Amino acid sequence: MEEHEGLFRSYLDSRSLKMTRPRKIILEAVFAIHEHFDVDILYDRIRKKHRDVSRATIYRTLPLLVESGLIKQSLRCQAKDHYEHIFGHKQHLHFICNRCGRIFEVDSSGIEQDLRKLASGTGFRIEEINIEANGLCSDCGK
Amino acid sequence: MEEHEGLFRSYLDSRSLKMTRPRKIILEAVFAIHEHFDVDILYDRIRKKHRDVSRATIYRTLPLLVESGLIKQSLRCQAKDHYEHIFGHKQHLHFICNRCGRIFEVDSSGIEQDLRKLASGTGFRIEEINIEANGLCSDCGK
């Protein structure tokens, strides 16, 4: 059993939820993707192998994966929410090129630490951080 | 004529667009609001004074204000896009409470400076920064 599966199982247990077949398929599909993804991308990949997982269940399962700390909602792009892994990935921020659309990931641990310090000063309890900058990548900015 | 009006006028001119009555009403309503706003908030405020500005025109005018650099699309909250002024406002980041929906603004100059330093190391030229953290505010986190 892969580690992310074990983690998801214990999250489900802790909430007396069940590791069902559709949830397992979704979990595996999510961790077979190594870029940012939206529901449609995920749905298409799952449907290539399994006819019996519905969009509704994907929409229901993603919040569980977020809640369990395995993934996060990271960007909004073309009017769709996009997700990415947390488990097995370092915290990072996104530089998004306005010209070519590429997304660059950069380590954000230092900045996030400062942000948490700022928050604790105000009494705000941070659950999730999103940092992004739009502009021109080094190729497009010449 | 207020400064933001002059700036919007020259933007419109530069694109051979016209400063019409509805656009002027919308511009003024936008700059009479000093918090984050969404289309509904704006529409309600405008409607108190003017019966003849439609939602459609608001949806059409906001991108013009963004393009002209007067406002920006700053966050997404309760499934709605929210906007805020750029013109005349200091850079800041957002703490968004997941429970009550309130948005807290915190000075972000220190963090943005670090971010720009990070970017210059990678050759990325930043045009816009968005930093936000979701979680529980001090009231809701008790």
Added chain:
DNA sequence: ATTAATATTGAGACTCATTATCAAAATACC
């Protein structure tokens, strides 16, 4: 293994923010 209690599912209806359409009205230029 049966049963009963509970959780989950897929299908499709629904919501609601945003966009597109289009005929009528406003505007700019002659």
Added chain:
DNA sequence: GGTATTTTGATAATGAGTCTCAATATTAAT
């Protein structure tokens, strides 16, 4: 004025995300 071009308001359409519900799956107890 008249004409070409924009812009507008009303309304229809779109589409991501949510909700409903009867049918199915899971679990734990017998």
